[in-house]
Amino acid sequence: MQQLAENVWIVEGPCxxxxxxxxxxxxxxxxxxxxxxxxxSPIALNDKLLENIALLGEVKYLIAPNHLHHLFIEPxxxxxxxxxxxxxEQLIIKRNDLxxxxxxxxxxxxxxxxxxxxxxxxxxxSPLMQECVFYHPMSGVLVVxxxxxxxxxxxxxxxxxxxxxxxxxxxxxxxMPLDWxxxxxxxxxxxxxxxxxxxxxxxxxxxxxxxxxxxxxxTQFLRQSFGWLIKG
Numbered sequence: 001m002q003q004l005a006e007n008v009w010i011v012e013g014p015c016x017x018x019x020x021x022x023x024x025x026x027x028x029x030x031x032x033x034x035x036x037x038x039x040x041s042p043i044a045l046n047d048k049l050l051e052n053i054a055l056l057g058e059v060k061y062l063i064a065p066n067h068l069h070h071l072f073i074e075p076x077x078x079x080x081x082x083x084x085x086x087x088x089e090q091l092i093i094k095r096n097d098l099x100x101x102x103x104x105x106x107x108x109x110x111x112x113x114x115x116x117x118x119x120x121x122x123x124x125x126s127p128l129m130q131e132c133v134f135y136h137p138m139s140g141v142l143v144v145x146x147x148x149x150x151x152x153x154x155x156x157x158x159x160x161x162x163x164x165x166x167x168x169x170x171x172x173x174x175x176m177p178l179d180w181x182x183x184x185x186x187x188x189x190x191x192x193x194x195x196x197x198x199x200x201x202x203x204x205x206x207x208x209x210x211x212x213x214x215x216x217x218x219t220q221f222l223r224q225s226f227g228w229l230i231k232g
Contacts, residue, residue: 013043125187142203150174150211
């Protein structure tokens with residue numbers, strides 16, 4: 001567990017195979033008021049992780065930010081039955097075996113129990129996937145999942161590195177994976193609105209589930225990463 005900023009921690013998990021590549025996993029923890037823990041994209045549980053979490057506070061919210069990040073949710077619900085689970089509507093349909101407390105949407109009438117401390121927007125415009133993006137103003141930390149991937153080239157062998165570069169997910173020029181980018185053919189206007197909201201937050205640090213964290217000039221990095229959308 002690494003403390004990234006005040007009240008913000010990240011935890012690296014084991015790699016999982018996806019589309020022929022070893023995908024690293026990363027969980028983000030934000031400590032809210034009253035030592036309530038907001039946990040983004042939970043990773044595989046182990047005894048050491050449980051010990052560290054117990055020192056931070058009470059696990060209150062489990063966040064599954066898109067329909068691909070659900071592999072380890074069930075053990076977390078079993079370990080923390082009092083925690084509330086939120087996921088995208090796509091994931092709720094996909095994992096109807098899980099007990100969700102709410103859907104992550106852009107409904108302006110929706111009230112999120114963490115909204116005084118964490119901002120969010122559901123990034124839409126693609127039929128392939130939606131992802132909820134979160135911003136913690138107190139620390140300047142923006143948390144994404146697959147919206148941007150920024151793998152160190154050393155994460156791959158030679159043929160995986162070629163594939164990852166073609167997909168556009170290799171540092172220092174990581175971006176949204178190619179297949180997801182291409183799916184915005186008819187939804188770029190909607191996606192631009194969400195991107196503008198994200199850029200307006202002026203994040204200083206960008207945490208993603210896969211790849212190298214951007215700890216300086218995060219907003220500038222995002223503008224470069226989303227050049228395909230801004231200019232397209």
